[in-house]
Structures are given as C-alpha cells and as structure tokens.
Amino acid sequence: MLRRRSNSKNAHSFLFDSTQTSIKTASFYDAYLLDPTDLGRGKFAVVRKCTEKCTGRVYAAKFLKKRRRGKDSRPEIIHEIAVLELAKPCPHIVDLYEVYETGHEIILVLEYIAGGEIFNLCVPERDEAFSENQIVRLVRQIIEGVYFLHQNNIVHLDLKPQNILLSGVDSAEDVKIVDFGLSRKLSETIALREIMGTTDYVAPEILNYEPISTSTDIWSIGVICYMLLSCEAPFVGTSVQETYLNISQLNVDFSDDSFTSVSQEAIDFIKCTLVLNPRDRATAGDCLSHPWLQQAEISHCHGSILCGIQSGQAATNYKKTKTRCDCNQKNVNDQEDKENLSDCSTPCKRFRIDDAEQSV
Numbered sequence: 001m002l003r004r005r006s007n008s009k010n011a012h013s014f015l016f017d018s019t020q021t022s023i024k025t026a027s028f029y030d031a032y033l034l035d036p037t038d039l040g041r042g043k044f045a046v047v048r049k050c051t052e053k054c055t056g057r058v059y060a061a062k063f064l065k066k067r068r069r070g071k072d073s074r075p076e077i078i079h080e081i082a083v084l085e086l087a088k089p090c091p092h093i094v095d096l097y098e099v100y101e102t103g104h105e106i107i108l109v110l111e112y113i114a115g116g117e118i119f120n121l122c123v124p125e126r127d128e129a130f131s132e133n134q135i136v137r138l139v140r141q142i143i144e145g146v147y148f149l150h151q152n153n154i155v156h157l158d159l160k161p162q163n164i165l166l167s168g169v170d171s172a173e174d175v176k177i178v179d180f181g182l183s184r185k186l187s188e189t190i191a192l193r194e195i196m197g198t199t200d201y202v203a204p205e206i207l208n209y210e211p212i213s214t215s216t217d218i219w220s221i222g223v224i225c226y227m228l229l230s231c232e233a234p235f236v237g238t239s240v241q242e243t244y245l246n247i248s249q250l251n252v253d254f255s256d257d258s259f260t261s262v263s264q265e266a267i268d269f270i271k272c273t274l275v276l277n278p279r280d281r282a283t284a285g286d287c288l289s290h291p292w293l294q295q296a297e298i299s300h301c302h303g304s305i306l307c308g309i310q311s312g313q314a315a316t317n318y319k320k321t322k323t324r325c326d327c328n329q330k331n332v333n334d335q336e337d338k339e340n341l342s343d344c345s346t347p348c349k350r351f352r353i354d355d356a357e358q359s360v
C-alpha cells in the first residue's frame with residue numbers, strides 16, 4: 001500500500017474531527033467474546049469475529065493501532081468512524097455498531113460480513129465462477145455505495161477487491177464496502193494531493209501527484225471490473241515501476257483469451273472508467289446509467305439516495321459519458337515522483353499478494 005502525505009499542514013482539512021458515536025472506555029472483553037481467528041489483516045489493523053455476550057450477536061471487531069510509525073493516528077481513526085456514521089443510510093457500506101478505546105488501540109465493532117472478499121472471485125481457481133449478469137449486479141451495488149460517498153464529498157481512495165465483501169456465500173448476496181482508513185473528505189478550497197492507495201488500483205493522478213477527486217475512485221472501480229470479468233489485473237507488470245508505467249500509459253488490453261466471452265458493453269463500461277484524464281472519466285452517476293449496468297435490478301439505498309439517476313436521466317448521463325470516453329487520449333503522463341514510491345506487487349498478471357507487515 002502506498003501512503004505518503006505531501007502537505008501535513010493541510011492534511012487535517014480532509015478529515016472529519018469528531019464523531020457522534022460515544023467512544024467507550026469500558027473493557028471490550030467484558031462485553032464481547034473474541035474469536036481467535038483473524039477475518040483479515042491490514043497494515044495497522046486486525047479484524048476478528050466476536051460475539052456480543054448479552055445478545056449472542058456476531059460482529060467483526062477491527063482493532064486499530066493509535067500510533068503508526070511513531071505518529072499519532074487517532075485523528076485518522078476518528079475520521080474513519082465519522083465516515084462510517086455518515087454512510088449509515090447506505091446498505092452497501094459496512095455498518096458501525098459501537099466503538100471502544102484502550103491505551104494503544106481503538107476497536108470498531110462492525111457488522112459482520114460473512115461472504116468474504118470479492119477478491120476470491122478474481123482468481124482463476126475460484127470455486128464457483130460468477131456469470132457476467134451476477135457481476136453486473138455486484139458492480140452496480142459497489143457503484144451505488146461509491147455514489148453515496150461521492151454525493152457526500154467523500155472519496156474512498158482504497159477501493160480494491162479485498163475491501164469489497166459479500167454479505168453471504170452465494171451469488172445472490174449483496175456487497176458491502178469496508179475500510180475507510182484512507183478515505184478523505186474533499187475540500188472546495190484546497191486540492192487533495194496524496195500518494196496513497198494500493199499499487200494495482202491507483203489512478204494515474206495519484207502517481208502524477210495531481211489533484212485527487214471522486215474520479216480517482218472510478219479508476220479503481222474500472223480495475224476491479226476488469227479483474228472480476230477476466231481474473232487478471234489490467235496493469236500489473238514484472239515490477240512495481242512497470243505497473244506504474246502501465247497505469248500512466250494506459251497499457252490495457254482487452255484482446256486476451258480471458259475476454260472472449262465478455263460482452264462488448266462490459267468492455268465499453270470499463271473503457272469509460274479507465275480514462276487517463278480524470279475530467280474525462282465517467283462519474284458514479286454516469287456509471288449507473290451505463291447500459292451494461294442498466295441490466296441489473298435497481299436496488300434502493302435508504303432515503304432515496306439514488307433518486308433522479310435511475311430512469312429519466314439515464315440516457316442523458318450515458319450520452320455524456322460516451323462523449324467523455326470518445327475523447328480519451330493515450331497520454332504518457334509525467335513519471336517524476338514514481339521512483340520514490342515503494343510497494344510490493346507480484347510479477348504475475350493473475351495474482352497479487354498484499355504485503356502483510358503488521359500486527360495488533
């Protein structure tokens with residue numbers, strides 16, 4: 001994962017600084033029984049299944065370190081909590097139940113999402129291949145979640161198949177977006193420029209140290225779609241540098257065998273998201289109006305989050321997207337800055353292994 005703050009003076013402009021949830025200082029272990037097996041691990045967090053003693057309900061407890069690389073990370077955790085609070089009305093974003101704090105960590109008690117990462121659908125040896133129709137349904141839900149965030153001026157900035165979970169084990173289940181640790185609120189006055197994200201999914205503007213916007217998430221959605229449909233990562237090279245070069249030159253190929261049974265509409269959809277210039281990229285609203293996603297049943301975020309983009313505006317939005325996509329240029333962006341980035345990425349096009357250097 002890439003994480004480099006460029007301008008610490010402004011860093012806090014992009015974070016919420018308070019929460020509505022009261023942060024409990026009582027013992028988490030008095031209220032919950034912790035399952036010893038990890039559900040997942042990130043760089044600074046471990047997620048474990050737990051059971052609330054008084055109700056028997058199962059949750060996922062995310063243990064976050066308050067100090068990371070010698071720095072106080074409490075403000076970023078407070079921001080993560082605030083974003084989860086804001087996203088409560090959206091059914092495609094993980095629900096936050098309660099929060100505990102100890103001397104060295106903050107514990108988020110989250111809705112337990114049982115079906116695992118959609119990453120498991122992106123590997124060729126997956127148990128059950130999802131049909132394109134099933135993928136349409138999942139992608140539509142991911143974009144509904146992202147649309148909700150963008151409507152609220154929040155960018156996720158770490159969308160990847162490991163952060164999108166299936167609510168249950170079969171293909172009819174819903175998806176939920178997790179991990180708002182890198183999310184930021186956009187400011188009207190200050191441009192957000194940070195080197196952050198995960199190698200294979202980062203947008204060219206991140207590599208070029210150009211302003212980040214809601215379009216940055218759309219690029220990652222394009223990468224996720226490509227992976228779900230082909231089980232291959234579109235930009236992965238034999239080295240991290242080669243991956244960055246592939247991203248900044250838009251070296252993406254749809255002619256591979258793995259795309260033979262993929263519909264032209266699906267390819268057209270991905271091409272609207274993997275566009276070098278963020279201003280020419282489809283927005284989340286444009287994506288929802290794209291014919292490929294119009295096949296999916298329309299699900300409803302509470303509070304009419306999606307109203308106004310489901311029917312009448314669809315054709316207009318799609319036309320707009322199409323014009324943007326047709327303008328797509330294969331520019332080679334400025335490479336400066338990229339040699340400073342480090343991350344691990346496997347040289348194999350099909351797999352990516354996350355670096356898991358952390359413990360809680």
Ligand SMILES: Nc1ncnc2c1ncn2[C@@H]1O[C@H](COP(=O)(O)OP(=O)(O)OP(=O)(O)O)[C@@H](O)[C@H]1O
Pocket residue numbers: 001039040041042043044045046047060062094110111112113114116117158162163165178179180181
């Ligand atoms: N609510 C949940 N229910 C079930 N599993 C979860 C839940 N939240 C997270 N996980 C699992 O734990 C993993 C790590 O969680 P998360 O991404 O939130 O941690 P992180 O430390 O912020 O990760 P990263 O360093 O990749 O940003 C997820 O990829 C997922 O597999």
